[in-house]
Amino acid sequence: xxxxxxxxxxxxxxxxxxxxxxxxxxxxxxxxxxxxxxxxxxxxxxxxxxxxxxxxxxxxxxxxxxxxxxxxxxxxxxxxxxxxxxxxxxxxxxxxxxxxxxxxxxxxxxxxxxxxxxxxxxxxxxxxxxxxxxxxxxxxxxxxxxxxxxxx
Amino acid sequence: xxxxxxxxxxxxxxxxxxxxxxxxxxxxxxxxxxxxxxxxxxxxxxxxxxxxxxxxxxxxxxxxxxxxxxxxxxxxxxxxxxxxxxxxxxxxxxxxxxxxxxxxxxxxxxxxxxxxxxxxxxxxxxxxxxxxxxxxxxxxxxxxxxxxx
Numbered sequence: 001x002x003x004x005x006x007x008x009x010x011x012x013x014x015x016x017x018x019x020x021x022x023x024x025x026x027x028x029x030x031x032x033x034x035x036x037x038x039x040x041x042x043x044x045x046x047x048x049x050x051x052x053x054x055x056x057x058x059x060x061x062x063x064x065x066x067x068x069x070x071x072x073x074x075x076x077x078x079x080x081x082x083x084x085x086x087x088x089x090x091x092x093x094x095x096x097x098x099x100x101x102x103x104x105x106x107x108x109x110x111x112x113x114x115x116x117x118x119x120x121x122x123x124x125x126x127x128x129x130x131x132x133x134x135x136x137x138x139x140x141x142x143x144x145x146x147x148x149x150x151x152x
Numbered sequence: 153x154x155x156x157x158x159x160x161x162x163x164x165x166x167x168x169x170x171x172x173x174x175x176x177x178x179x180x181x182x183x184x185x186x187x188x189x190x191x192x193x194x195x196x197x198x199x200x201x202x203x204x205x206x207x208x209x210x211x212x213x214x215x216x217x218x219x220x221x222x223x224x225x226x227x228x229x230x231x232x233x234x235x236x237x238x239x240x241x242x243x244x245x246x247x248x249x250x251x252x253x254x255x256x257x258x259x260x261x262x263x264x265x266x267x268x269x270x271x272x273x274x275x276x277x278x279x280x281x282x283x284x285x286x287x288x289x290x291x292x293x294x295x296x297x298x299x300x301x
Contacts, residue, residue: 010210031206032215056182059224067179068243069221076216092208095216099247 049078066106075143079127082115093147195229212256226264227276234266240299
């Protein structure tokens with residue numbers, strides 16, 4: 001018999017975290033977000049995503065600047081967590097398409113992201129996301145994404 | 153600077169472009185990306201399956217962010233190959249359509265082609281598959297800008 005507690009199915013974990021707001025339990029249950037240092041936080045009553053800076057996130061080591069893929073990962077994760085935690089969707093939304101605009105180079109420091117659900121239908125959700133560092137009015141990347149919420 | 157010009161010989165070109173996967177770009181190296189083949193304006197890059205890249209622990213499907221990194225890297229390399237040299241480059245935008253879920257445990261291969269290069273802007277398209285190009289996982293379209301040198 002193993003003495004480790006079995007991981008609860010993701011849907012149970014999501015329902016639990018919606019109540020407890022222990023976001024870390026959810027973001028740590030997903031190997032990739034844990035590896036990328038992407039977490040969810042409540043800052044001044046607002047739910048935000050933060051990607052903690054680590055040298056492995058760098059794309060251009062001369063400038064240095066964050067990898068476009070790191071920023072894309074943060075934007076997409078922010079959209080997924082917004083849908084999982086702020087709506088009552090029962091399963092992990094499947095991304096249909098993602099369009100990222102890279103606006104400024106990402107400095108080697110923590111990056112924040114906020115997702116906004118622009119439309120939520122029965123099957124498809126449209127989400128916009130912005131990422132910034134020091135100054136929220138000067139985003140470094142933005143994205144819009146489509147997600148499939150449920151099969152017909 | 154002649155130092156940034158890519159060699160004519162294909163094997164030497166592949167080796168020069170590979171530094172972006174082994175040294176210069178920490179995140180490419182961290183994810184395990186490998187440049188496996190090149191064409192005149194084409195880069196073929198592999199992302200081996202790894203547990204730490206999983207986005208859905210119930211299905212074992214890789215996270216979209218890892219696919220985004222794979223595509224961004226391959227697209228950038230295809231621009232260098234089209235140019236025939238390394239030049240400072242930034243991604244302007246990248247659109248990715250997820251055509252089907254990637255099968256767990258299998259390497260992802262991205263084929264990126266820079267199909268048009270203007271004085272400042274490069275246009276790139278890419279396809280991600282798992283061994284069968286006719287059944288792709290994702291398709292992508294991106295633009296890159298060459299910075300002043």
